[in-house]
Amino acid sequence: MPKYIFMLGQASDLAKAELLFCLGPSKHLDIIGPNFIVAETTQTSQELLAKLGGTIKIAKFLDKIDSLEKLDASLWQKYIEGGLSKNEKIFFGFSLYNDSQKNYQAINRKALSLKKQLQSQDYKARLVTSRQAELSSVIIAKNKLLGRELIIIKHDNYWLLGLTEVVQDFADYGHRDIGRPYRDDKSGMLPPKVAKMMINLGAGQSLPKNILDPFCGSGTILQEALLLGFKNVYGSDISSKATKNSLDNLAWLKANYKLPGLATIKNSPVQKLSQAFAKTKFDLIVTEPFMGNALIIQKTTDIKTLQNIQSELKNLYQEAFEEFYKVLSDKGKIIFVFPIFILDNKKIATLDEEAISSLGFVLQKPWPNSGQLSATGNIIYNRVGQKVAREITLWQKKLNLVQPL
Numbered sequence: 001m002p003k004y005i006f007m008l009g010q011a012s013d014l015a016k017a018e019l020l021f022c023l024g025p026s027k028h029l030d031i032i033g034p035n036f037i038v039a040e041t042t043q044t045s046q047e048l049l050a051k052l053g054g055t056i057k058i059a060k061f062l063d064k065i066d067s068l069e070k071l072d073a074s075l076w077q078k079y080i081e082g083g084l085s086k087n088e089k090i091f092f093g094f095s096l097y098n099d100s101q102k103n104y105q106a107i108n109r110k111a112l113s114l115k116k117q118l119q120s121q122d123y124k125a126r127l128v129t130s131r132q133a134e135l136s137s138v139i140i141a142k143n144k145l146l147g148r149e150l151i152i153i154k155h156d157n158y159w160l161l162g163l164t165e166v167v168q169d170f171a172d173y174g175h176r177d178i179g180r181p182y183r184d185d186k187s188g189m190l191p192p193k194v195a196k197m198m199i200n201l202g203a204g205q206s207l208p209k210n211i212l213d214p215f216c217g218s219g220t221i222l223q224e225a226l227l228l229g230f231k232n233v234y235g236s237d238i239s240s241k242a243t244k245n246s247l248d249n250l251a252w253l254k255a256n257y258k259l260p261g262l263a264t265i266k267n268s269p270v271q272k273l274s275q276a277f278a279k280t281k282f283d284l285i286v287t288e289p290f291m292g293n294a295l296i297i298q299k300t301t302d303i304k305t306l307q308n309i310q311s312e313l314k315n316l317y318q319e320a321f322e323e324f325y326k327v328l329s330d331k332g333k334i335i336f337v338f339p340i341f342i343l344d345n346k347k348i349a350t351l352d353e354e355a356i357s358s359l360g361f362v363l364q365k366p367w368p369n370s371g372q373l374s375a376t377g378n379i380i381y382n383r384v385g386q387k388v389a390r391e392i393t394l395w396q397k398k399l400n401l402v403q404p405l
């Protein structure tokens with residue numbers, strides 16, 4: 001079975017969980033520090049990259065070596081042989097992760113001797129380098145380095161070698177984030193990659209028959225669900241402006257991408273969800289709910305203000321889960337974001353596990369061992385310096401337990 005090295009993006013805990021869920025159970029899987037996973041899979045790197053929001057590079061696994069001496073110009077040439085042609089200029093390069101500047105220089109010398117070796121064989125070879133030891137996706141795309149970028153990862157006392165096959169399409173993600181007609185910066189928008197990771201956590205390897213976002217805002221989760229191939233996508237929001245924005249954004253999406261799915265969007269408060277969707281049972285609910293007035297939360301230095309918001313939100317979330325119970329199918333799953341407010345060193349969490357469990361739900365924690373978990377064992381998504389962290393949770397109705405990874 002083909003073996004790959006997966007490189008994870010910034011939200012690496014979320015990305016790690018997403019990847020493991022999408023790969024499914026695997027006997028041959030190694031987690032290499034916070035940013036890399038090595039795994040065997042029958043899915044192609046292109047298929048996987050298109051599906052995953054948190055993986056930024058996938059390389060074919062080549063070898064594991066215990067000394068850099070073993071990597072010489074002739075071995076390196078063998079690795080990139082498939083990408084060589086005498087009819088065009090050949091760009092090649094390498095990225096070194098988790099290693100010293102000294103070793104970077106040593107590998108750079110090997111790369112230069114490979115360049116000489118290729119030139120002596122009549123190839124028009126050019127070595128691509130950047131200021132960093134790692135080549136960015138932009139550099140890789142610009143210089144057509146797929147199949148010709150060697151990645152070298154130092155871990156414990158060995159190095160993993162791989163050849164980059166695909167990198168995340170940064171331009172397309174940017175296009176669907178800032179290119180769409182409506183962005184609502186006031187109530188906060190989820191980056192499309194995070195929306196996609198959340199959907200994948202709930203969906204796993206095969207797509208459920210439908211999905212609902214009951215706080216759909218500008219429709220980021222609905223958009224990513226359609227792009228992932230969901231056939232039936234549902235959204236609702238208390239604000240008629242948000243409902244209209246979602247509809248306009250999805251119309252824009254349909255005009256720009258080929259999408260098989262249909263979206264239904266309703267103007268309804270979450271408290272009346274079971275009336276708004278009286279005839280539909282959902283297999284998956286994925287949502288980033290209302291997280292309090294962003295302007296007040298950003299400005300305030302008063303813990304009481306945040307505690308008041310905390311208790312209002314706890315009530316709202318409880319009301320939401322009461323309705324979720326009515327519209328969720330028995331085996332359905334919920335991915336729900338609970339904000340955590342950070343003031344100085346204090347964390348004010350809005351998750352009340354007991355209250356929500358008492359409604360007939362179980363909080364599942366099948367995540368891989370990782371550093372960025374909350375005190376309650378859920379995944380945290382947080383950007384440095386942000387005042388609101390997102391605690392990402394997975395729920396099912398009681399007795400429907402997810403197998404731990």
Ligand SMILES: C[S@@+](CC[C@H](N)C(=O)[O-])C[C@H]1O[C@@H](n2cnc3c(N)ncnc32)[C@H](O)[C@@H]1O
Pocket residue numbers: 184187188189190214215216217218219220221236237238239242268269270271288289290291
């Ligand atoms: C954080 S935003 C969601 C943003 C969305 N994830 C996106 O990327 O565009 C929260 C949304 O919840 C909506 N909302 C607030 N209270 C609600 C309620 N009681 N029922 C349904 N929607 C509500 C707001 O109108 C807002 O659009």
